[in-house]
Amino acid sequence: MRIIILGDTHSLDPALHETLLARLRRDGHRVYRRDFGCDPSGPVVAEGIHLAILDCTDLSAGRAASLCYSLRQDAAAMLLLIGVFEGSGVRAQLLEAGGRLLPE
Numbered sequence: 001m002r003i004i005i006l007g008d009t010h011s012l013d014p015a016l017h018e019t020l021l022a023r024l025r026r027d028g029h030r031v032y033r034r035d036f037g038c039d040p041s042g043p044v045v046a047e048g049i050h051l052a053i054l055d056c057t058d059l060s061a062g063r064a065a066s067l068c069y070s071l072r073q074d075a076a077a078m079l080l081l082i083g084v085f086e087g088s089g090v091r092a093q094l095l096e097a098g099g100r101l102l103p104e
Helices: 014-026 041-046 061-074 088-096
Strands: 002-006 030-034 051-055 078-082 099-102
Touching: 002 014, 014 030, 041 061, 051 061, 061 078, 061 088, 061 099, 088 099
Parallel strands: 002 030, 002 051, 051 078, 078 099
Antiparallel strands: none
């Protein structure tokens, strides 16, 4: 499986980030990492990504939803959003945009 991690997970918890990457790679997955500075749909489409993990910790709900809409239009990857999602309206907006939320 090809997996991309989008966002700044490394600076939030470097040990967890490195452990996650090592474990996924050991299990045979191809894992990529990108910051939000670039258009994420480019690498997702180019690499044929199956799972996109978006660290939404530092993103507004609108920016996270925009990324989800963009990725859903350009790729068939499953989107897993990680962060704190305040209120049912924000959760609904992100789910409608195609994301799956952690924690729920």
